[in-house]
Amino acid sequence: MPVSVIPFGPQHPVLPEPIHLKLTVEDEVIREAVPALGYVHRGLEKLAEIRDFQQMIQIVERVCGICSMMHSLCYVQGIEAMMGIEVPPRAKYLRVIWAELHRMHSHLLWLGLFADSFGFESLFMEIWKIREKIMDLQEATTGNRVIVSVNVIGGVRRDLSPEQQRMILTTLKDVEDEVRRLEKTLLDDYTIKKRTKGKGVLRSDQALELGCVGPVLRGSGVAKDTRLLGYAAYNELSFQPVVEPDGDCHARGKVRYREVLQSIDLIRQALSKLPDGELSASVRGRPEGEGTARVEQPRGELFYYIRADGGRQLSRVRIRTPTFANLPALVTMLPGVYLSDVPVVVMSIDPCISCTER
């Protein structure tokens, strides 16, 4: 059978961001996939050399537009560990609340795009309609819709007033009802199952070997969640990693769907336990040494390496985003898949390309 090479992307209706895949195709079946990056490389890590370590918070927030809160959380936790700053308990709980709001809006965004990838437009709009409520919550509580910019070294910049807490709880109730209403469609619909079940299968041993993270890893039946490290206030909240054993696109969608409900539960727990007290600790001196920090982002484990030599600027900030870890898995998943299923499989890892290239 003759082999042909088909370019997929960088501009493709299903891709929100530019990534190019060189697909070697034999009669509609993918034989090999090679990714090509470099369309949105910005060199943000280099900015650490000219901005001081406080201003870097706003820079790392701009690594990703969807999970900006998690990037600044990971960065400030790394700096706090380096400088030995103890964050006040209220700030830790507030960080959890905003982080989980971010996870919800990111997963809802992805669920919508996933529905779009197999052409289910009305489901796409339905999910994004729900997501808009979370965006409004973020704007009302932090001041900005997407890049919430609430973290500072030593704590948070904003507080939640009792009315705002009530507003979060009532909105979450609405969101929960609406998300549960979509459960039957998302998980049991005949067409959706036909398009996603058994597509892009990744076994658990493959997932571990390729260093996958987040919903891709948990969708393959591995119970790994960086939140179990107990950073911020996660050690005081009760939750179990969401795991699905099948390792196909449907399983990865199911993990994200169930994580939306898990986030609602975590926000409720955090609000019920929210302690009183200070919002931030005082910061004296400058960071020195080297260290790493990890948080669980919506797409998986986010890893920061920070090195400082006691100056105003850091000497190195290295950001390993979850999509960077999941791209090798995509290369492994695609061979054997039909060309028409490529958009679904590509979307299933939740690619975030500008994060990956930074």
Place this chain on the structure above:
Amino acid sequence: MSMEAIAVSPEHVVGACAERKAAGYRFVTMTCVAVDEHMLDVLYHFDKDMELEHLRLRIPKDSCVPSITPVFFAAFLVENEIQDLFGLRFCGLAIDYKHSLYLDEAAPKAPFCKGAVDASPRPGGKPPGDPESSE
């Protein structure tokens, strides 16, 4: 605060990674840091049961590091990234982009090395609306 990292030599780095793979470690990522104008630190990060372990390889900028892609295929992206940004070469890469993963031909070579591009802090910042700075 200092991070504990096990020092390895270029000959032993692939073996050390293979040992960790056999012991059930997950490959997290690699980090390259410019120590000074000539030396680079390449750090290998592994995770097992939520605990991180680091390997440190200190080598001159113009040397060739054995690629660990035969052991951990997932390292091909990060090794290509280091090749692009630091100019370090990796021998035996599974997929070699030959310095074209992120940068095109017109871009400065090895921009993340010390002294590669002018990154001196500009006090007071750039003038707002400076025509040169509007990309």
Place this chain on the structure above:
Amino acid sequence: MFSMAPSLMRNFFSKKATRRYPQVARPPFADARGELTNDAALCTFCGVCAAKCPSQCIRVDKKSVSWQYDPFACIYCGICVENCKAKSLRMHPHYRPPTVVHEIIVLHGKAPGAVSRKD
């Protein structure tokens, strides 16, 4: 197969999820970070906002007593407002209206002596 049908029916008979934007605008949230303004009468031109700004969109010249702000480079983080000792910087909850010109806001204070003198 018809699991979306109840949702569809509900959408037919429920209130619209969108609004006719220019005619009907949602009131801004009280704490939203929108337009940034500076009150030249209160400003001491100390330059702290320019030093703290992560996007370097503010420039303060002490010699000519001027404050320059590029709203197109601003990232609306509100760091300058938090660090303003004179409380002259303010963030309003509404956003800046769209424009077709790249406008740079320049404010001038009085002569340096007059600014620091307080009666």
